[in-house]
Amino acid sequence: MSKMKLTRRAFSYPYILFMMIFVVLPLVLILVNAFMANGELTFKNFVNFFSDGSSIHTLLISLAVGFITTSICLFLGYPIAYLLTKRKSGRYMVLLFTLPMWVNFLLRTLATKEIFQALNMPLGMATVIIGMVYNYLPFMIMPLYTSLSNIDKSYAEAAQDLGANSLGVFLNTTLPLSVPGIVSGITMVFIPTISTFAISELLSDRMITLFGDSINLKFTQDMYGVGSVMSLVMIILVILSNVLMSKADKGTKSGGAV
Amino acid sequence: MAKVKVQQDNIIELRGVKKIYDDVTVADVNFAIKRGEFVTLLGPSGCGKTTTLRMIAGFEKPTEGQVLINGKDVTDTPPHKRPVNTVFQKYALFPHLNVYNNIAFGLKLKYVKDGEAKNKLGENCDVYRKLTKAEIDEKVKNVLRLVDLEDYGHRNVASLSGGQQQRVAIARAIVNEPEVLLLDEPLGALDLKMRKDMQIELMSMHKKLGITFVYVTHDQEEALTMSDTIVVMRGGEIQQIGTPQKVYDEPANAFVADFIGESNIFSGIMREDFVVELAGRNFECVDKGFKKNEPVDIIIRPEDIKIVKPESTKRTFEGVVETCVFKGDHFETTVLMNDFEFLVHDNVECKVGDNVTCYIKPFDFHIMAKSRIINKIDTYMWDEGVVEICGGRFPCNSTLPSDTPVSVEIGFKDVEVFDDEEDGIIGGEVINSIYKGNYYQCIIRTDDHYDFFVDTTDEWLKGDRVGISVAPEKMSVVEREEKEDE
Numbered sequence: 144m145s146k147m148k149l150t151r152r153a154f155s156y157p158y159i160l161f162m163m164i165f166v167v168l169p170l171v172l173i174l175v176n177a178f179m180a181n182g183e184l185t186f187k188n189f190v191n192f193f194s195d196g197s198s199i200h201t202l203l204i205s206l207a208v209g210f211i212t213t214s215i216c217l218f219l220g221y222p223i224a225y226l227l228t229k230r231k232s233g234r235y236m237v238l239l240f241t242l243p244m245w246v247n248f249l250l251r252t253l254a255t256k257e258i259f260q261a262l263n264m265p266l267g268m269a270t271v272i273i274g275m276v277y278n279y280l281p282f283m284i285m286p287l288y289t290s291l292s293n294i295d296k297s298y299a300e301a302a303q304d305l306g307a308n309s310l311g312v313f314l315n316t317t318l319p320l321s322v323p324g325i326v327s328g329i330t331m332v333f334i335p336t337i338s339t340f341a342i343s344e345l346l347s348d349r350m351i352t353l354f355g356d357s358i359n360l361k362f363t364q365d366m367y368g369v370g371s372v373m374s375l376v377m378i379i380l381v382i383l384s385n386v387l388m389s390k391a392d393k394g395t396k397s398g399g400a401v
Numbered sequence: 402m403a404k405v406k407v408q409q410d411n412i413i414e415l416r417g418v419k420k421i422y423d424d425v426t427v428a429d430v431n432f433a434i435k436r437g438e439f440v441t442l443l444g445p446s447g448c449g450k451t452t453t454l455r456m457i458a459g460f461e462k463p464t465e466g467q468v469l470i471n472g473k474d475v476t477d478t479p480p481h482k483r484p485v486n487t488v489f490q491k492y493a494l495f496p497h498l499n500v501y502n503n504i505a506f507g508l509k510l511k512y513v514k515d516g517e518a519k520n521k522l523g524e525n526c527d528v529y530r531k532l533t534k535a536e537i538d539e540k541v542k543n544v545l546r547l548v549d550l551e552d553y554g555h556r557n558v559a560s561l562s563g564g565q566q567q568r569v570a571i572a573r574a575i576v577n578e579p580e581v582l583l584l585d586e587p588l589g590a591l592d593l594k595m596r597k598d599m600q601i602e603l604m605s606m607h608k609k610l611g612i613t614f615v616y617v618t619h620d621q622e623e624a625l626t627m628s629d630t631i632v633v634m635r636g637g638e639i640q641q642i643g644t645p646q647k648v649y650d651e652p653a654n655a656f657v658a659d660f661i662g663e664s665n666i667f668s669g670i671m672r673e674d675f676v677v678e679l680a681g682r683n684f685e686c687v688d689k690g691f692k693k694n695e696p697v698d699i700i701i702r703p704e705d706i707k708i709v710k711p712e713s714t715k716r717t718f719e720g721v722v723e724t725c726v727f728k729g730d731h732f733e734t735t736v737l738m739n740d741f742e743f744l745v746h747d748n749v750e751c752k753v754g755d756n757v758t759c760y761i762k763p764f765d766f767h768i769m770a771k772s773r774i775i776n777k778i779d780t781y782m783w784d785e786g787v788v789e790i791c792g793g794r795f796p797c798n799s800t801l802p803s804d805t806p807v808s809v810e811i812g813f814k815d816v817e818v819f820d821d822e823e824d825g826i827i828g829g830e831v832i833n834s835i836y837k838g839n840y841y842q843c844i845i846r847t848d849d850h851y852d853f854f855v856d857t858t859d860e861w862l863k864g865d866r867v868g869i870s871v872a873p874e875k876m877s878v879v880e881r882e883e884k885e886d887e
Contacts, residue, residue, distance in 0.1 A: 297493035300460055303480040304487045305507035305577065311481075315506070319497045 176371035188368035205354035209337040212275040216283040216332050224287035241281040266348045274346040282331040290324025326392045412436040418466035428452045428637045439614045441624040444634035450617045458487050485581040486574035492566050494558040501554035507577040508537045544576040564595045581613045621661045633657050658700040659835045665701040667838045680741040686766040698769050703746040705765035717761045722751040741838035776811040791847040793827035799878035808881040813856040815875035825868020831861045
């Protein structure tokens with residue numbers, strides 16, 4: 144019995160090793176770097192970052208872009224996912240919507256840029272957001288589709304039976320029951336949007352720099368200290384939004400008011 | 402005037418209602434339900450009972466025919482506008498709402514009449530309003546008390562036991578005060594003891610509420626216990642409608658007899674009025690009006706066969722005991738007479754191999770016409786010496802040219818059944834198997850939906866795929882006239 148346990152556990156060693164080298168170690172390095180400047184322990188990097196108006200500005204712009212992109216993805220993606228679950232061919236149609244993900248994202252973004260230029264569209268905030276939505280829409284549709292298609296049809300029938308018309312069925316059963324899908328869709332779009340780099344740089348001709356881009360910039364300029372502080376801020380944002388989202392998810396399950 | 406009243410007594414009427422999915426008729430029914438009745442739709446799975454219920458609820462639209470509720474045609478009325486509520490098979494309680502809000506769901510959507518007012522044209526019209534919070538609260542609390550869940554309002558539905566969820570589902574339906582409560586196998590997911598308790602509770606609820614219950618089940622015992630009227634269904638068709646007593650004592654055909662309670666089912670021949678031949682002997686019965694020598698089905702309930710003393714004057718036949726098992730309140734004995742097995746429920750213990758004398762009252766021979774005495778198929782010749790039946794090509798002794806319209810007749814005993822579908826000329830599914838004393842009568846449904854009746858000594862399991870073939874000399878092929886040229 145004990146032998147069995149040992150052998151089973153052995154399968155996890157490669158993964159643990161991988162995690163140590165590629166996840167835990169970098170995190171430790173970021174933490175160390177954030178508190179180091181010129182070889183000594185200090186808060187200087189934090190002071191540098193939080194007193195630099197442009198960094199804070201980048202952060203706020205990133206959050207705004209993330210918020211707008213996520214909202215557009217949700218409002219575009221929900222009806223699509225909902226309609227797909229109503230059709231028998233929905234399973235295959237979903238693949239079509241995820242087809243763009245098969246193309247490398249840099250190539251895709253460059254191609255998008257060419258299209259904007261061909262259409263004589265000025266590159267700026269609008270093009271950045273269109274590019275973001277284009278890139279992240281599949282990540283919204285997928286979880287929404289999964290969660291909507293897993294809702295048992297009998298709930299809708301029960302609601303109808305109790306006197307709900309089709310709008311009532313949607314508002315009272317389908318929508319609340321799809322909240323887990325909405326939550327994971329938001330998480331899968333919002334967090335990558337605020338941390339991504341290259342998309343905004345390419346689609347705005349370097350006019351708009353998002354948080355991900357500026358972290359990239361700091362590290363390429365050998366400013367490891369400030370870069371690490373920014374990475375820490377990023378991690379805290381990710382944790383924060385995950386906590387918020389799981390709270391929203393739980394709130395719907397515990398059965399509060401309608 | 403009287404006639405109008407009779408019609409109003411029927412709360413639900415299904416007029417020539419048919420439901421067809423992909424060319425298969427899953428329900429073809431025509432019946433009415435009286436106000437206040439407890440009606441059970443009973444039948445094996447796939448008999449169309451749930452489809453029928455769903456057509457009453459409005460979830461399925463009949464392909465043909467009309468559904469009437471309260472004399473009004475509701476065939477095209479969506480479910481949310483029908484005065485019925487459903488208790489679903491797996492309850493379908495909303496997981497995002499607690500018990501209280503599940504029950505209040507329907508009430509929150511409801512509009513009630515609230516006086517009259519004049520509209521812009523000066524006509525009187527009804528004013529509707531939503532229920533107030535206090536009204537909803539009162540109704541929910543009342544119904545929670547009715548189902549014994551007073552303190553469970555705030556509970557999450559997932560934290561309830563199966564029986565409690567069942568009660569919430571019932572409460573959620575009846576709180577809307579429907580005229581008809583539809584129940585789709587509501588007790589299927591409960592264990593035996595719980596099921597018995599709920600049966601009694603449902604019956605008392607039916608009395609208390611005074612509304613019509615339409616109950617779907619495959620459990621014959623449940624149906625016999627609870628209902629005022631049983632509708633026995635098979636293959637989408639109604640086999641019999643009657644009180645539990647009537648359905649049990651006077652089953653309309655061999656299927657009903659086999660499905661409801663245990664029974665001895667035999668094939669016999671009606672020699673003349675009041676005389677039936679069974680197992681090579683003539684017996685006295687109380688039935689008349691059959692043709693002379695007409696083949697019939699004979700049904701005898703095991704508890705109607707009595708084991709009597711050999712010197713008794715009231716005696717019907719002698720036989721040899723094959724098995725005898727104690728069943729708690731009776732002995733289940735099989736008696737062999739002329740190679741026919743009789744199942745007997747009596748409180749006499751017998752030894753295997755004993756000779757016993759049995760008595761059956763003439764009244765207890767239930768005799769019914771056979772639904773079919775031969776398999777008859779209208780089809781066409783494929784070629785000389787080959788006839789097409791249900792998509793398969795059967796060699797036959799007929800020399801009619803190809804494409805001649807023909808009638809093929811095949812006796813029940815002449816159909817050969819194979820374990821392996823590939824060994825037969827065509828394949829089919831065993832949909833029914835009834836033991837008839839010394840052989841089994843199976844019904845095998847081909848992929849063309851033709852039902853072959855087959856007499857066989859082997860037992861075939863319901864739902865199994867089997868192969869069918871027929872020896873050429875056992876097939877009678879006769880040219881027929883086509884009714885209409887196409």
